[in-house]
Amino acid sequence: MEKAREVLVIGGNRYFGKRLIRRLLAAGDRVTVLNRGSAAPPAGARHLVADRDDENSLREALGSRTFDVVVDQVCYTPRQAALARRVFAGRTRRYVMTSTVEVYEYEDSPAALVPESAVDPRTVAVDLELPWDDPEFLDSHYGEGKRQAEAVLAADPAFPYVAVRVAHVLGGDDDFTGRLAHYADRIRTGAPIAVPLVNRPATYIHVEEIADFLAWAAGADFTGPVNAASHGLLSTEDLCEAVAARLPGGRVELRTVEVGEVSPLSFARSYGMDNTRAGRLGFTFGEVHQWLPKAVAETLGGGD
Template sequence: MEKPREVLVIGGNRYIGKRLIRRLLEAGDRVTVLNRGSSAPPPGTLHLVADRDDEDLLRRALGPRTFDVVVDQVCYTPRQAETARRVFTGRTGRYVMTSTVEVYEYEDSPAPVAESAVDPHTVPVDLELPWHDPEFRDSHYGEGKRQAEAVLAAAPDLPWTAVRVAHVLGGGDDFTGRLAHYADRIRDRAPITVPAANRPATYIHVEEIADFLAWTVDAAFTGPVNAASHTPLTTGDLCAEIAAHLPDGRVVLHEVEVGETSPLSFTRAYGMDNSRATRLGYAFGDARQWLPRAVAETLGED
């Protein structure tokens, strides 16, 4: 009988992570979850408690353990990536970092953007920036992920991939509350503020990104890969689908040239080219096909 694969998931107690862990367990993997201990991991896993920012504590928590694959759900900065590089080089056969479409925040292209648009080998890294400051980290989310990828790209002996995840929707437990925000505005017939030039973006259902990450764990490719369903969507597309579920509501889009706008409305295109993943063998769904399900889940209909 083949030996079970050893997989470490850093973070992963909610939303995407818990779904990924369920898939790994169903595949027969032995899953270890490492977090700060604020919440228990899913049943069937081994739980390690450590602050991943404290290298000494992280090493003590891991002890002599080695892993076939590490999936890092909570690597947000180059400092965290540096720690991961030092700790996991020689300890794992593959390191998978969940990255983000936000690495393309400066790539304003009407065409879907391929991974080559942001080559982590060419991204400058500045470890002296105040990455420890939560406010700074949140306001530099895309930059933190870009530099984290760059740190991994410079590691000669750590096979790695960065999964650049599109905007995630669905599941009924989306802690960001973005679709729920639109639903509330549509129910109340309240204005939804959007940019005058409102651009489309690529999306992925929470179940599909969990499927993709589980597939990535089982693969061997390295480097960045875009993870997005086919067919970009606009704010209008999202609101139209919500309104179809709320016949007493009304979509009122209020366009502004400057100022704060609603979540999931963009002044630049966030379309990702998913052809690399397709060539590697993964078949994505179409966002227009699963959007009704995501809205139903958000509204508690499923």
């Protein structure tokens, strides 16, 4: 009988993180969840309380524990990555970091989907002295923080890391982002939806699909960056059409703006990711247009 894997999930208390934990438990893994104690993990998982930004706190909580896999759901900065690399070197056989499509924020290629090679973390400059502890700075440098975090992990060839570059996630009745609700509010009332003058489509992934992907990546043996996105692109118009289908009597009015804030999930640059590598490694993605109506229904509920 195969021995159960020891898996540590850092963060993971909400949205696709909690779905990941349930999948790991269902697969027979022994799952430990580490967080600051703000919420208990799903039933069946063990719980460690520590501040992942405090190396002493993290080492004390971990003790002598080792893991087959670590899935880090909350690594946002190169400082956090550097600390994690120090602590988990020799303590795990596999380290999976959830990264983001935002690492490609400078790779605007509207004519083609962007492959992982467009951002090689081994060539990304790292600046640990930037104000990464400032929430406002971190919020406005989200993609850069993730890009540099990947670079820190990639700098040690012996560290077995994976960076899952996650597309924009939709679906679930617990979507805390409010992005689809933004569209529903405006369509329901006929209020204008602000979009950029040049409005590019993007790749997406369903909340259940990214949980499946992370669980699969935890058990695979590849390393390095990998894109996680469903097949197909969605435009702002596609999103509006799907939301309007749940709101009889609603009205869609797109209004272009040259400057100022635009609606969420409307982009002046391309955020299309090429998922070929994951497919070659053995993961089968769904089609975004097939699951979009379901995602909208889950998020908005009962036709609301």
